[in-house]
Amino acid sequence: MGRAVVGRGVVRADALARLLVGTQFAFNVGFYAVLPHLAAHLSGGLGLAGWLVGVVLGLRTFSQQGMFVVGGALADRFGPRPAVLVGCALRVVGFGWLAFASGTASVIGAVLLIGFAAALFSPAVESEVARQALEREQRTGEPRTRLLGTFHAGGQAGALIGPVLGALLLGQGFQAVALAGAAVFVVILVGHWFLMPGREPVKPPPLTFRGVAGNRAFLLLCLAYGGYLVIYNQMYLTLPAELERATGGQAALGWLFALSSVLVVALQVPLSKWAGRALTPASALRWGLGVLVVGCALPALLPTTGLTGSVVFVVLLTGGQMLAAPAARALVPDLVDERLLGTFMGAMSSLSGLLVLATSAPLGAVAEAGGAAMWLGMAVIPLVGLLLVPRTARA
Numbered sequence: 038m039g040r041a042v043v044g045r046g047v048v049r050a051d052a053l054a055r056l057l058v059g060t061q062f063a064f065n066v067g068f069y070a071v072l073p074h075l076a077a078h079l080s081g082g083l084g085l086a087g088w089l090v091g092v093v094l095g096l097r098t099f100s101q102q103g104m105f106v107v108g109g110a111l112a113d114r115f116g117p118r119p120a121v122l123v124g125c126a127l128r129v130v131g132f133g134w135l136a137f138a139s140g141t142a143s144v145i146g147a148v149l150l151i152g153f154a155a156a157l158f159s160p161a162v163e164s165e166v167a168r169q170a171l172e173r174e175q176r177t178g179e180p181r182t183r184l185l186g187t188f189h190a191g192g193q194a195g196a197l198i199g200p201v202l203g204a205l206l207l208g209q210g211f212q213a214v215a216l217a218g219a220a221v222f223v224v225i226l227v228g229h230w231f232l233m234p235g236r237e238p239v240k241p242p243p244l245t246f247r248g249v250a251g252n253r254a255f256l257l258l259c260l261a262y263g264g265y266l267v268i269y270n271q272m273y274l275t276l277p278a279e280l281e282r283a284t285g286g287q288a289a290l291g292w293l294f295a296l297s298s299v300l301v302v303a304l305q306v307p308l309s310k311w312a313g314r315a316l317t318p319a320s321a322l323r324w325g326l327g328v329l330v331v332g333c334a335l336p337a338l339l340p341t342t343g344l345t346g347s348v349v350f351v352v353l354l355t356g357g358q359m360l361a362a363p364a365a366r367a368l369v370p371d372l373v374d375e376r377l378l379g380t381f382m383g384a385m386s387s388l389s390g391l392l393v394l395a396t397s398a399p400l401g402a403v404a405e406a407g408g409a410a411m412w413l414g415m416a417v418i419p420l421v422g423l424l425l426v427p428r429t430a431r432a
Contacts, residue, residue, distance in 0.1 A: 054173075054184060056232060057166045058191035060121070063228070064158070065192045067221030069199025070206075071132060071214055073294050075148075076277050078211040085141065091274055091401020093141075093148060095394045098270050100152030101159070102390025109160035109383025113376070117161035118233045124158030125226035129219045136215035160386065163366065164379035171370050181370075182318060185363035186309025190302055197298030204291040249384055254427035255372045256388070261322060262365040263389035264422020265358070268329055268415060270393050271400050272354060275411070276347055283344050293347060297355045305359050312360060318367040319426055325361025326423035328353055333416035337409035346412070357419070372427070 079085045079093055112120045131151035138144045166188045170181035202221075206213045249255070280289055312321045332353025336346030366382070373381040396418070403411045 053234065054166065054169045054188075056234075057162055057169065058188050060162050060225075060229070060233075061166075061188055061192040062195040063221070063225045064155075064162075065195030066199045066202065067128070067132075067218045067225065068155075069196045069294070070203040070221065071135070071199075071218040072273065073200050073290060074203055074207060074211060074214055076273055077290075079144065080277075083139070083141075083144065087274075087278070088398050088402050089141070091397045093145060094270065094273060094401075095397025096145060097148040097152045098266075098397070099390045099394040100149040101155040102152075102266065102386040102393060104153050104156035105160045105383035105386035105390070106380060107383065108157040109164060109379035109381070111157070112161035112164055112379040112383075117165045118229075120161035121158040121229055121233055122226065124154045124156070124161075125222050125229065126154075127157065128154035128222045129226065132215050132219035132222065136212045136219070156383075160379050160383040164382045167366055167370060167378060167382065168375070170367070171375070180309075180313025181367045182309045182313045182321065182363045183306075185366050186305050186312075186359075189309075189359070189363050190305035193298045193301030193305065197295055197302060200291045200294045200298075249381075252372065255369075255381065255385070257425045257427040258365065258368055258372065259385050259388040260392070261326065261422040261426045262361075262385055263392035264326060264419045264425075265329060265361045265365070266386075266389045267393050267396050267400070267418050268333065268354065269358065270397070271415060272351070274401055275350070275415070279347050280344065283347070289344065289347075293351050296348070297351050300352065300355045301359055308359050309363055312364070316364075318364040318371075319428060321360050321364035322368065323423050323426050325357045325359070325364060326419045326426070328357035328360065329419035330416050330423065332357060333412055333419065335412075337412035337416075350412075368427075 075097075076090055076094060079090045080087065085093070108120055108124070128151055131147055131154055134150065135144065135147035138147045166184065167181075170184040173179050173184055174181040202217060203214045206217050276293055277290060280293075316324065332350055335353065336349050339346055339349065365385070369382055369385060370378060400415070403414055
């Protein structure tokens with residue numbers, strides 16, 4: 038059912054939008070074949086402490102999100118195609134390195150390279166799909182969150198297939214999983230070499246630090262989006278630790294990630310269609326963060342946590358994500374110069390990545406401890422983000 042829903046949304050998009058949705062799908066197949074198993078590999082396979090695992094995962098997110106501003110600026114200057122091709126090549130190298138990394142320094146180097154690769158290709162794709170969504174809204178009146186929701190659903194379809202691929206290979210060891218992720222990006226690189234259209238280079242207006250720091254509404258959006266991103270990143274620490282305590286293993290981990298992806302693939306497009314009619318992007322972002330607050334707090338109030346709490350957390354986290362992620366991207370064009378859309382989209386991810394890095398070590402220690410304090414402490418983060426969502430002219 039989800040595949041059909043996504044397909045109808047893609048068919049209505051133009052050729053470039055279809056390619057962008059397909060690109061996001063392919064990226065996530067390769068990425069999520071590896072990422073769900075990374076924390077378990079670092080703690081179990083390499084014996085890293087919980088706080089250090091949190092730092093490594095935070096560094097991966099920061100090297101990705103933190104450098105998005107660089108990738109976005111390059112995409113604005115040279116177009117999306119070069120950024121996508123170079124990013125895919127670097128990710129092939131990064132996954133290959135991670136497959137054979139055995140020491141802490143080597144692992145950190147590999148995850149930094151993997152993150153920086155995404156910092157090149159993701160802002161290029163995200164800013165281009167935001168431009169397409171804005172143009173469609175101006176041309177047809179279709180809410181921009183519609184195409185952005187389809188884009189998100191396409192990515193989650195890849196996130197559904199990726200963990201299945203990783204789980205099938207996990208019996209051969211983490212090295213086989215990482216090499217499979219590298220192989221997927223080889224295929225993506227070759228395919229996009231032939232399919233990704235070029236764009237005439239343009240020279241966007243200069244952007245200074247003062248230009249970003251002086252945009253108060255944009256900074257508030259970054260903090261609100263960062264609240265979502267922190268909790269999403271925390272899922273990769275919380276779920277393995279919670280399942281280990283509840284069941285003595287992590288056999289259900291892949292199924293929980295699959296559940297999240299199935300929900301997005303099935304519900305993202307109709308939910309975005311409804312939100313586009315009933316809510317402004319700012320309101321949709323607030324509702325999404327509110328659902329995250331409930332998703333973090335509710336497991337602390339359940340009679341038993343463990344697997345039940347993990348399922349509740351995943352379902353509500355996914356619901357909040359489906360509202361918050363497209364809405365945050367839809368707000369950016371209202372707050373910035375469209376010629377610098379890639380740069381500001383990257384800056385939003387970079388500033389949010391700083392927030393992830395700042396909270397990764399303490400939240401990693403909290404996840405290792407578990408209990409009601411863990412869930413309630415996590416709930417505070419999206420609650421603060423909800424209060425910071427900026428008002429815009431469209432709102």
